[in-house]
Amino acid sequence: MKNNKALLPVLTLLFFVSAALTSPASKWISEKTHVHFFSHTSIEDIEANNYKALSTLDPATGEVVFSVPMQSFDFEKSLMQKHFNSKKFLNTKDYPKAKFKGKITNLASVNFAKDGTYEAMVEGDMTIKDITKKVSEKGSVTVKGEAISVKSKFPLTLADYGITFSDGKPSTNIAKTIEITIEADYKSE
């Protein structure tokens, strides 16, 4: 009996150590993502969808990362898709991934432990074609049971990333500032 009592603190310590070692990673991962590209001009609307981005979200720090494979943008018309990928536009062979790395700045307003939809402010770096710009976005975080989903819609000025058109159809048919929508469903790994 005495021996059992002596063992108790050791067992308690072992329990907490093993719990710490086996607790799930702090980052949540999303392979269920949607990135939508939308360009509006008086001549035509152009849109594309990408379902292959990979994202992580750390509820403890508010850090959000999106890695977007650029050749996975699907356009309705083949010619548009070729223009998008070409060296004159996004040069996806040399720059196959775009990335956003940012943080939720109003983390105190988002309760990851309670179901609900929260407004989130995100600030960070957007890198396209190796050009990095500071961006600030507004979005929403929805917590539902064991799942977290995020959504954000924001404008993106193509010239900021060295994408400009001086002549031809793209110069008149593609908006100077396009609209990007991102959606992601996360789960704890």
Add this chain to the structure above:
Amino acid sequence: MKTSIKRILLIIGVLVVIGGSIAYYMFNMPHRDVQATDADASITATALVNEYLSDYDAANAKYLDDDGESNVLVVSGTIADIKEDYQGDLVILLQGTDTKAGVSCTLLTEEKTDGLTRKIGDEINIKGVIRAGARYDEDLEMYESVILEKAAIVHPRENNKTNEL
């Protein structure tokens, strides 16, 4: 004189019609049918991943295309995971037990039923177009897999001609 003007007008008219037709065709050109395209190469998932992990830029130069019409590959490997993406398409991960990344193959919507007959551990061949390579991403703090899209499981009797790279 009148005849020569008529001829010139006729030639201009024909050229306008031909030019217009080409422009119309180009604008409405259909997407490449990946499954109807001969594969550029057959490769194991492990070999493809290792090629990317050893030299990411060289592998991109080899497999990716300037206009996005990148290599069509037949990739063989063991199913490590089966999931659905955001729009409900089936994603089969081919990955060896001793590799850090795999090949994430998104099946065409019409191929989902075929994909659902497979299970983790099955050895299969999948044909699709490569979109991006594998690498370790310091910001994500994880390995990203090779991405294959417009994919379908290759059945043994199908004829899939390949050209050695």
